[in-house]
């Protein structure tokens with residue numbers, strides 16, 4: 367656990383206002399709250415709206431089946447029902463506190479599709495850890511894209527972190543080198559950046575597996591989090607991403623980025639439900655300071671505009 371978030375999850379209301387409009391707004395405004403019981407027509411309508419808000423087909427139909435089977439459930443109570451269910455789902459996915467062990471090496475392995483916000487997340491984490499007085503090393507594991515290392519170098523310097531980079535080298539060897547350096551020089555944190563796209567998905571997955579193997583061998587106790595970075599604008603595809611990356615790197619949590627944009631963000635409910643993957647970090651802008659902890663209750667309150 368690492369308590370570097372002194373700031374709260376405040377201001378989230380305006381950040382997730384678009385989520386509110388699609389996910390909750392549409393569901394709630396379209397139903398007739400004067401009905402004593404749900405009609406089949408209303409239930410179908412709710413299910414459709416939840417699916418189009420990226421909640422996932424399975425989760426949406428589970429919710430509607432539950433409403434149908436409850437004798438006393440009324441449309442007027444839909445809001446509180448959804449709210450409770452969403453909070454429960456997010457909490458059941460696991461703790462939202464980032465793992466961190468004092469006086470030990472802590473490795474954070476960052477993965478995700480091209481453009482999701484991996485490198486930016488690394489900059490933000492490097493900055494947070496540096497602000498807390500930690501010794502931070504960044505491993506430039508994206509050697510595929512020419513500009514990637516330079517982008518990471520600029521961010522690392524700005525955050526005050528050190529970097530290990532090797533032009534066009536095998537990413538696993540860059541990570542190997544970073545681990546040796548971290549051990550020899552007593553670093554607290556290694557942040558591993560990875561590529562989002564290679565020639566094909568198979569190559570990318572093989573490369574990620576190889577990096578994971580190096581970490582497991584060289585620093586068996588040190589892998590604190592294997593983080594999947596998800597762009598909040600990603601729809602149903604986010605679930606597929608979580609499945610594919612999960613199979614090869616054994617994910618421990620997700621980071622939701624670009625929540626400040628026109629994001630729907632409801633995909634995290636589907637991922638929490640189906641993959642039991644907790645969201646631990648939220649990106650709300652392009653600057654180093656724009657990182658927030660994820661608090662399920664606050665997120666849900668924000669999307670219900672409370």
Ligand SMILES: Nc1nc2c(ncn2[C@@H]2O[C@H](COP(=O)(O)OP(=O)(O)OP(=O)(O)O)[C@@H](O)[C@H]2O)c(=O)[nH]1
Pocket residue numbers: 478479480481482483484485486487508514560561562563595623624625626627648649650651652656
């Ligand atoms: N508004 C906003 N933009 C973000 C956020 N996080 C990242 N971005 C932007 O998204 C774009 C892609 O971010 P990167 O961090 O380069 O993404 P990446 O996953 O490393 O991409 P590849 O290395 O190409 O796989 C950049 O323009 C970032 O500034 C965020 O939380 N909010």
Ligand SMILES: [Mg+2]
Pocket residue numbers: 484485486508514559560562
């Ligand atoms: Mg990158």
